[in-house]
Amino acid sequence: MPLGISKNCRNIAPSATLAMDARAKAMRAAGVDVIGFAAGEPDFDTPVVVREAMKDAMDRGMTRYTPVAGTLEVRQAIAYRLKEDYGLDYELNQIIVSCGAKHTLYTAFQTLCNEHDEVIIPTPCWVSYPEMVRMAGGVSVFVECKEEDGFLPSIEAIEKCITPRTKAFVLTNPSNPNGNIWDEERLRALVQLAVEREFYIISDEIYEKLVYGGKKHISLPTLSPEAWTHTVLVGGVSKSYAMTGLRIGFAAGPADVIAAMTNYQSQSTSAPNSAAQHAAAVAYTMDQSCVEEMRQQFEKRKNYICQRINAIPGLSCRNPDGAFYVMMNVKQMIGKRYGETVINNSSDFALLLLENAHVALVPGNAFMAEGYCRLSYACSLENIEKGMDRLEAFVKELK
Numbered sequence: 249m250p251l252g253i254s255k256n257c258r259n260i261a262p263s264a265t266l267a268m269d270a271r272a273k274a275m276r277a278a279g280v281d282v283i284g285f286a287a288g289e290p291d292f293d294t295p296v297v298v299r300e301a302m303k304d305a306m307d308r309g310m311t312r313y314t315p316v317a318g319t320l321e322v323r324q325a326i327a328y329r330l331k332e333d334y335g336l337d338y339e340l341n342q343i344i345v346s347c348g349a350k351h352t353l354y355t356a357f358q359t360l361c362n363e364h365d366e367v368i369i370p371t372p373c374w375v376s377y378p379e380m381v382r383m384a385g386g387v388s389v390f391v392e393c394k395e396e397d398g399f400l401p402s403i404e405a406i407e408k409c410i411t412p413r414t415k416a417f418v419l420t421n422p423s424n425p426n427g428n429i430w431d432e433e434r435l436r437a438l439v440q441l442a443v444e445r446e447f448y449i450i451s452d453e454i455y456e457k458l459v460y461g462g463k464k465h466i467s468l469p470t471l472s473p474e475a476w477t478h479t480v481l482v483g484g485v486s487k488s489y490a491m492t493g494l495r496i497g498f499a500a501g502p503a504d505v506i507a508a509m510t511n512y513q514s515q516s517t518s519a520p521n522s523a524a525q526h527a528a529a530v531a532y533t534m535d536q537s538c539v540e541e542m543r544q545q546f547e548k549r550k551n552y553i554c555q556r557i558n559a560i561p562g563l564s565c566r567n568p569d570g571a572f573y574v575m576m577n578v579k580q581m582i583g584k585r586y587g588e589t590v591i592n593n594s595s596d597f598a599l600l601l602l603e604n605a606h607v608a609l610v611p612g613n614a615f616m617a618e619g620y621c622r623l624s625y626a627c628s629l630e631n632i633e634k635g636m637d638r639l640e641a642f643v644k645e646l647k
C-alpha cells in the first residue's frame with residue numbers, strides 16, 4: 249500500500265475564516281499594520297471573574313479527567329442559564345460539553361448522519377458546516393438565500409429540499425456570516441416541517457446574546473414540546489463571554505442524542521479541559537451585566553461600520569440584526585482593476601485589499617456567497633474607522 253493521506257482527509261477544505269485570520273496575524277507579526285475584519289473573535293478581555301475562576305481551578309486541583317459529558321457543575325450551570333434566559337428545561341443527561349461549539353457540531357453530525365443522509369443548509373453559511381457534514385458521510389443540500397430577502401430562506405424553498413433522506417436542518421440564529429435573525433413565524437413553520445417530515449434541527453445559537461435594534465432572541469426549543477424534541481441546541485461561551493481560547497461549547501437535546509454524542513466523545517476527545525469547564529460554569533452563573541455591556545459595544549460598531557460601507561460608492565450592505573458580521577456586497581467591484589490586476593471575484597478583491605491596503609476580510613466564496621465579503625466588527629471602533637478609511641481609499645483607486 250503506498251504511503252499517503254486518506255481520500256477523506258485530502259478533500260477537506262481548510263477553514264477559510266481561520267486561514268484569513270492566520271494570514272493577517274502573520275503579516276502583523278512581520279511588522280505590517282493590518283486591520284483585521286476576518287476572524288469572528290471578540291476583542292474584549294475575558295471577564296475578570298472568569299479569568300480568576302480559571303486560575304482558581306488550577307489551585308483547587310481541577311486538572312483531572314472529568315465525566316465525558318462534562319462536570320456536573322458545568323452542566324448544572326448551562327441548565328440554569330437556559331432556564332433563566334428562556335424557561336427551558338434540560339436534565340443533566342440532556343447536556344454535553346465539548347471543546348468549543350465547533351467540536352459539538354462536529355460530534356452532532358457524526359452522531360446523526362448515516363452515509364448519504366442529507367442535511368439542509370441555508371446559504372450563505374458558516375464555513376464549517378458543509379465540511380463537517382461531508383466528514384460524517386452526509387450530503388449537504390443548500391438552500392440559496394438572497395440579500396433582498398434578508399438572506400432568509402422561504403419555507404417553500406426549504407420544503408423543496410426535503411427528501412426521504414433528510415436527516416437534519418442547520419439553523420444558525422443569529423447567523424454567521426450574514427447577521428440576520430429568524431422571525432417567530434418562520435421558525436414555527438420550520439418546526440412544523442421538521443415534525444411532519446421527521447428531521448432534526450441543529451439550532452446553532454452561539455450568537456444568542458448578540459441581537460440588536462431592541463429585538464429578542466428566540467431559542468428554537470422554546471416554541472413547543474415538538475420543537476424541543478426535534479432540536480439539538482448548540483451554544484457556547486466563545487462569543488458571549490469572549491472566551492474563544494478556552495474552548496467550551498455545548499449541546500442540549502433529547503437524551504438519546506446526547507448519550508450517543510457522549511459515546512462518540514468518549515472514544516475521540518474525552519471531556520474538554522477541566523479548568524475551562526469550571527471557568528464556563530462561572531461565566532454562566534455570574535452576574536451577566538458584562539454580556540450586555542459587550543452587546544452594546546457591538547451594536548455601536550455595527551451601526552458605524554454599516555454607515556461607512558453604505559457611504560462608499562459601489563459597496564453596500566444590509567444592516568444586520570445579530571452576531572458580529574456584516575456581508576458587504578462587492579458585485580460592482582467585479583471587473584474593475586487595481587493597477588494592472590483585474591478583480592474577477594470576491595477572493596481577488598479580498599486579496600488585493602489585504603496586500604495593498606492592509607485590511608483583512610473574508611471573501612464570500614468561503615460562505616457560498618460569491619459577490620460578497622464578510623467583515624467581522626469584533627474589533628475596536630478606532631480600528632474600524634481606520635479600516636474603513638483604508639477600504640474607502642482602496643475602492644477610489646479602482647478603475
Ligand code: PMP
Nearest residue numbers: 348349350374424454484486497
Ligand atoms: N457556530 C458558528 C456559527 C460560529 O461562527 C462559530 C465560531 N467559531 C462556532 C459555531 C464555533 O465556536 P467555538 O468553537 O469557538 O465555540
Ligand code: GLU
Nearest residue numbers: 263265266286287288424
Ligand atoms: N466562527 C469564527 C468565524 O467564522 C471563528 C473562526 C472559525 O471557527 O471558523 O470567523
